[in-house]
Amino acid sequence: MTLPPHAPDAPxxxxxxxxxxxxxxxxxxxxxxxxxxxxxxxRALDGVRLSIRKGTSLAIVGESGSGKSTLLRVLLGLxxxxxxRALYRGKPIGEARARGTGFxxxxxxxxxxxxxxxxxxxxxxxxxxxxxRHFNIVPRxxxxxxxxxxxxxxxxxxxxxxxxxxxxxxxxxxxxxIARALASEPSVLVADExxxxxxxxxxxxxxxxxxxxQRDMGxxxxxxxxxxxxxxxxxxxxxxxxLGRIVETGPTDAVLKAPVHPYSAALRAAAxxxxxxxxxxxxxxxxSPLDLPKGCRFSTxxxxxxxxxxxxDPQLGKLGSGRAVACIHPITQA
Amino acid sequence: xxxxxxxxxxxxxxxxxxxxxxxxRRSVFVRRxxxxxxxxxxxxxxxxxIFAPQVAPFDPVQQDFNVMMxxxxxxxxxGTDSYGQDILSRVIYGARFALIIGIFAVxxxxxxxxxxxxxxxxSGGGSEWALMRLIDAILALPSxxxxxxxxxxxxxxxxxxxxxxxxxxxxxxxxxxxGDVLQVRVQLFIEAAQLMSIPYLRVVWRHVLPxxxxxxxxxVTIRISEAILVSSSLSFLGIGVTPPTPxxxxxxxxxxxxxxxxxWMSAMPGFALALLLIALTIVxxxxxxEFDPKLRKDP
Ligand SMILES: Nc1ncnc2c1ncn2[C@@H]1O[C@H](COP(=O)(O)OP(=O)(O)OP(=O)(O)O)[C@@H](O)[C@H]1O
Ligand SMILES: [Mg+2]
Numbered sequence: 291m292t293l294p295p296h297a298p299d300a301p302x303x304x305x306x307x308x309x310x311x312x313x314x315x316x317x318x319x320x321x322x323x324x325x326x327x328x329x330x331x332x333r334a335l336d337g338v339r340l341s342i343r344k345g346t347s348l349a350i351v352g353e354s355g356s357g358k359s360t361l362l363r364v365l366l367g368l369x370x371x372x373x374x375r376a377l378y379r380g381k382p383i384g385e386a387r388a389r390g391t392g393f394x395x396x397x398x399x400x401x402x403x404x405x406x407x408x409x410x411x412x413x414x415x416x417x418x419x420x421x422x423r424h425f426n427i428v429p430r431x432x433x434x435x436x437x438x439x440x441x442x443x444x445x446x447x448x449x450x451x452x453x454x455x456x457x458x459x460x461x462x463x464x465x466x467x468i469a470r471a472l473a474s475e476p477s478v479l480v481a482d483e484x485x486x487x488x489x490x491x492x493x494x495x496x497x498x499x500x501x502x503x504q505r506d507m508g509x510x511x512x513x514x515x516x517x518x519x520x521x522x523x524x525x526x527x528x529x530x531x532x533l534g535r536i537v538e539t540g541p542t543d544a545v546l547k548a549p550v551h552p553y554s555a556a557l558r559a560a561a562x563x564x565x566x567x568x569x570x571x572x573x574x575x576x577x578s579p580l581d582l583p584k585g586c587r588f589s590t591x592x593x594x595x596x597x598x599x600x601x602x603d604p605q606l607g608k609l610g611s612g613r614a615v616a617c618i619h620p621i622t623q624a
Numbered sequence: 625x626x627x628x629x630x631x632x633x634x635x636x637x638x639x640x641x642x643x644x645x646x647x648x649r650r651s652v653f654v655r656r657x658x659x660x661x662x663x664x665x666x667x668x669x670x671x672x673x674i675f676a677p678q679v680a681p682f683d684p685v686q687q688d689f690n691v692m693m694x695x696x697x698x699x700x701x702x703g704t705d706s707y708g709q710d711i712l713s714r715v716i717y718g719a720r721f722a723l724i725i726g727i728f729a730v731x732x733x734x735x736x737x738x739x740x741x742x743x744x745x746x747s748g749g750g751s752e753w754a755l756m757r758l759i760d761a762i763l764a765l766p767s768x769x770x771x772x773x774x775x776x777x778x779x780x781x782x783x784x785x786x787x788x789x790x791x792x793x794x795x796x797x798x799x800x801x802x803g804d805v806l807q808v809r810v811q812l813f814i815e816a817a818q819l820m821s822i823p824y825l826r827v828v829w830r831h832v833l834p835x836x837x838x839x840x841x842x843x844v845t846i847r848i849s850e851a852i853l854v855s856s857s858l859s860f861l862g863i864g865v866t867p868p869t870p871x872x873x874x875x876x877x878x879x880x881x882x883x884x885x886x887x888w889m890s891a892m893p894g895f896a897l898a899l900l901l902i903a904l905t906i907v908x909x910x911x912x913x914e915f916d917p918k919l920r921k922d923p
Contacts, residue, residue: 366819368815368819387821390821391821393821394819394820394821395821399816399819401812401816403812406811406812406813407812407813407815407816408813408816409813409817409830409831409834409835410813410835411834411835411838412834420817420820420822420830421820424820424821424822425820474820
């Protein structure tokens, strides 16, 4: 799993790279007659550019329906993108996935619905043992000790191994999901809303845990959240999504301190305090992904839209100092 | 869905001490008196069936023309039939046939239903369609009619009855298994296993199968009584097991002609049959409600 050593000045190959990724779902056309089979394309992802460097932690934020989970499924190779290229260490993700267990071992996932992702008829111990055995991580004799060690690392007592998921609380079940993800000794951990819906203290504990894991084990972390507080606490970098496109990326602190895209600014304004859930972010409804606005997709809700915004669709472009934005008239700080 | 433990989430809530679990399990018999009675009755049948040679006072096929059609007396508690055979002994041996036929027929039905239901639920597309139409065709007929058809093909005898009744029960089993498979295979934990690049057949074996086999086991206990009823009906119609096998259906049929002056000949095996069916149904329902593993909280 180690990369060949790079010359110091050679650009480091990113772990994941998405180039103009598109994901179009064919869905029934709204208002179609009863027996017609007409469909329309729903652009869940549209021109996504993203690269995830080794060892970084990236937060992906955006409103509901902006395509975060769809993006994650592409990253994991669960769905093949309908357009563009999705690369894992320079190779198409689908190929990397098909070529043996290396990818599956290296990239682990924590589902948003942690309870649903655990087999209800297996004990916690058996659930964690599954990746241990599948990837031959430890010999059988060392299995019990490794399970106890993993449980301990996520803050669960060793006797939890004998219990079933139905006997654990929501927070405990997420810890189990994290422990299982760590069992394969991955270098990338992907988590979909891993802390949402939990009370603040459990959330804080899990975030501290993830942060220490990321630091101690050098994990690369891709973390979906709709909570800017969580993003800024946990992640060095942030990618803000709107209607299937990443509209702004960069170091979390810089982006949140001085957002350049009007959508990021609106999100930021709506969440003044860290550790407070995002309130109603913007006036107006998010447009339907079936019927994207002409020009810039944010132009219908943008407070500073100008006439050319309705005609030109901005792509994500470099802004310097590791930042990028998809906006024709980015906010300039006075 | 997520239940919170507000205080100290790092520690598990006080582990349900093993004795608490045992206590609640033991109290099932107190909480469900009918279940307890039915269980005792069913176990009594089972014991009588297993130890029939020791329990029965007479040889069930021993004919004694001196005591033909005797009403219940001290010597023959359930009376005798038109060949002078002791009805109590025949009823006891009949339990043997009823339970053997019922259990093995249900096992055949469950095994066949599991295979077809799994195949239908996992394959999808054209083969699923074909399998389901086959099951629908089977289900369109009551299991008795189907069993009659299979008997017509296979011929008579205890083994043939087991096979015929078993085959006729594949349809309902297959349909419930397929329903469970369709529910399980879209669950997130299946995708999570595939994400770990675990081969599909292993995922089916480790995750799909255990999640459909528990409900199937509950179904098996419930449907034993149905299998017994169908097999008895076959014998009653004279196309199941052959005389002089001590089979309840057969005995009821034999007593039919004498029902006006020797009612015990039909009544005794009829009563034995009815009591067993009621007991098995109550036990099956109790097991489903009490031990359904989906509702289980702890090992
Ligand atoms: N399999 C699918 N078929 C059709 N449409 C889909 C499918 N999956 C997602 N979509 C659509 O794609 C869009 C993005 O969905 P996605 O689940 O990625 O949103 P999200 O950002 O994860 O939202 P949330 O925060 O609510 O989880 C939505 O409009 C959704 O309806
Ligand atoms: Mg989502």
